[in-house]
Amino acid sequence: MSSIEADKRSPSLLDASCEGFVHDLAALSPISATEWGIPGYEDKLEDFSPHYWDAVADRIREMIADIDAFDDCTDDSDDDDNFDEVDHVTAETLRDRLCLELDLHHRMEYHRQLNNIASPVQALSQVFLLMPQETAEDKEIIRARLTQIDAALKGYQESLSEAAAQGKVAAHRQVDEVVNQCENLADSGSLLEHLGLEADCAEVEHARAAFGEMADWLSEHLAPHAPHGDAVGRDRYELFSHLFVGDRVDLDEAYEWGLHRLHEINAEQRNIINELYGDECTLRQAFRKLNAEQKYQLHGTDALVEWMQTQADRAIAELHGKHFHIPEQIRTIECRIDPAGNGGIFYTPPSDDFSRSGRMWWSVPAGQDVFHTWQELTTVFHEGVPGHHLQIGQTLVEGSKLNLWRRVACWNSGHGEGWALYAEKLMADLGYHEDPATRLGYLDAQRLRAARVAVDIGIHLGKKTPEGTAVWDASYARSFLRDNTAMDDANLSFELNRYLGWPGQAPSYAIGQRMWERLRDDCLSQGMSLREFHDEALSYGSIPMSILRSQMLR
Known part of the structure; x- marks a missing residue:
């Protein structure tokens, strides 16, 4: 329509x-x-x-x-x-x-x-x-x-x-x-x-x-x-995967794809590190060097909120009218600190009448006072624009087309979180990570999402580890994540426990991103422009990806 x-x-x-x-x-x-x-x-x-x-x-x-x-x-x-x-x-x-x-x-x-x-x-x-x-x-x-x-x-x-x-x-x-x-x-x-x-x-x-x-x-x-x-085993996991991805997934193929994608990202990160510090520098050493650079440091939560707000406002101003139409009701976003302090970063949407604004929350663990912008710029794009704030806000604006259930109560992570990862990659493709350091941060975020496809499916389905010498368990998963992310120990522990206790949700990000990219490529091959694709795809709200695909490719 x-x-x-x-x-x-x-x-x-x-x-x-x-x-x-x-x-x-x-x-x-x-x-x-x-x-x-x-x-x-x-x-x-x-x-x-x-x-x-x-x-x-x-x-x-x-x-x-x-x-x-x-x-x-x-x-x-x-x-x-x-x-x-x-x-x-x-x-x-x-x-x-x-x-x-x-x-x-x-x-x-x-x-x-x-x-x-x-x-x-x-x-x-x-x-x-x-x-x-x-x-x-x-x-x-x-x-x-x-x-x-x-x-x-x-x-x-x-x-x-x-x-x-x-x-x-x-x-x-x-x-x-x-x-x-x-x-x-x-x-x-x-x-x-x-x-x-x-x-x-x-x-x-x-x-x-x-x-x-x-x-x-x-x-x-x-x-x-x-x-x-x-x-949780395959039977329960398949149900959770369908719930979160919004489609049925070949879990064994997804596991192998996650490991392959991880290998691709590692190679790209290696090239950037060689450019920055030479081929003798390890990934961990590169992260420590970047963390030590003053220009990438923020001190205190007030500075963090100010930086988040500046980056979020900049993205809205520069993307509106070019790659997206951003409705007037969502051209503002509030950035805040979550007092819970559990280490998560999340977005809460506007109310249906927009009397409450969309908000990006940073839950800072107790004792953390230094934040690294090279690593977190991509997070602002994920939670703000063109990520969740645009996606969810656009759904709420569609009041003439979408009923209340589709606007506020229907959500699946494969669509929603997949879009947010798609948004991260789009911003990289649009040149927002010309600084090799922030591109390394973007790749590290992508690498985490690929890694947890393997971690989540590997643990809950009892798969053999990539080396084939043991079966996935929490101890191996912790080491695997430590080798494949720049997260500090506090955030890593929170994330790992999240995957262990919320099966099927974490892989839906990267699996959903893969679905979004395939849909975009197929729509562009049929003559749709990138902006037309974005505007139409977001107008449906958060429906299962298989249903969105059938609507977009008729």
């Missing part, structure tokens, strides 16, 4: 059903409501209990039944107005995503969900980062939500217990990680003391105590049942 046709398009019955679906999910999951920018639930939290997961699954079943009904009506009528091209994409995407969600529910994957980055403990703390703190009313809402953390964590304990009764418990490593996170949230100086309230007020103390009790519960009741092995 052309953009002119889309502008004239009236919402369909399926769009209305999706609208109701999102609002019902928002009522069930107030954290999601806050993430999506849907008002009315800011003072509430879901409880993550078995009853909660059952209620979400029941609403998903109802939505699938609605799709079936629309399909039946369409089959009985030749009237295209009943179910237009946009509806067909919506229905196909809904079926793919929602059926996966139900499969995960039936397997109790949500009940047992516990890891260092994407499970209820993180959701319960990070939601406060999205909440305004300026007015007295804002602060009262934060107080009200803080008082519900205890009930939410107790409901989560019920789900974990129910899963554990069936032998479904996260690995011991992940339990330990979340225990540490809960203890940090319970300690003085935690994220909970940076919400605009008095650090010692009753609500903050109540929430801190709840996280402290959660740490104790995990240690005493769940840890004794947690397996020490990290691998």
Whole structure:
């Protein structure tokens, strides 16, 4: 459907059903409501209990039944107005995503969900980062939500217990990680003391105590049942891979491709190091030399935020109107420090009405005070423009074409993170890494993403190591990552534990990038310009890559 046709398009019955679906999910999951920018639930939290997961699954079943009904009506009528091209994409995407969600529910994957980055403990703390703190009313809402953390964590304990009764418990490593996170949230100086309230007020103390009790519960009741092995096996892994990539993947071929791509990147990095320091210099030595150069150093988080903001604003100004059309609503981005301090870097999108801006967050580990721009320039492009900020913002702008579910609730990493890696490479191709040092940093980021295809698939599928002398395990993976990334030990540990506890997600970045590049090349070969490709591809929102491909190459 052309953009002119889309502008004239009236919402369909399926769009209305999706609208109701999102609002019902928002009522069930107030954290999601806050993430999506849907008002009315800011003072509430879901409880993550078995009853909660059952209620979400029941609403998903109802939505699938609605799709079936629309399909039946369409089959009985030749009237295209009943179910237009946009509806067909919506229905196909809904079926793919929602059926996966139900499969995960039936397997109790949500009940047992516990890891260092994407499970209820993180959701319960990070939601406060999205909440305004300026007015007295804002602060009262934060107080009200803080008082519900205890009930939410107790409901989560019920789900974990129910899963554990069936032998479904996260690995011991992940339990330990979340225990540490809960203890940090319970300690003085935690994220909970940076919400605009008095650090010692009753609500903050109540929430801190709840996280402290959660740490104790995990240690005493769940840890004794947690397996020490990290691998989830092929059956579970294939499901997670489909969920995150947005397509079915030949995992064995992807593993071999990841190792091959890693070899290619290593060779390119070697050429740059020879140019900078000569062929006697090792990769590690080159990284240390670059880290020591004053021109690539930032001291303190204030300097880091200022640099992030400058680079993000520059990219928006220089790319708009040339390689992309950047809608006015997303020509600004906010750069901030995440007080959680877990070592991650992430993006949070604007609200659907753009009253909340898109934000790039840097979660600086305790004690880190020096940052290296040669290594991190590519990260700004990944999280900002032309990466997540443009991609997600463009989806939100498509209100005349995409219903609320497709704008705010539909996401898969193969599309989303694959695009962000595509954006990193695009910026290199456009000349933004003429400095060999920042190009080395860009390649190191690409190298990490290729390496973790091998790490993630290798560990969870129990593959032989590249040398063929052993089977992948956490110890080997740590050494492999240390040899194939410039990350410091703190960030490396966080990343490795993330891969071990969130199977299938990390490889979706590089696998998704590969899909994006193949799609781009095929579209250009059919006569599409690069800007036309970008503008059209982003207009669909985050749909599975196989569905996007079928739409772009008709």
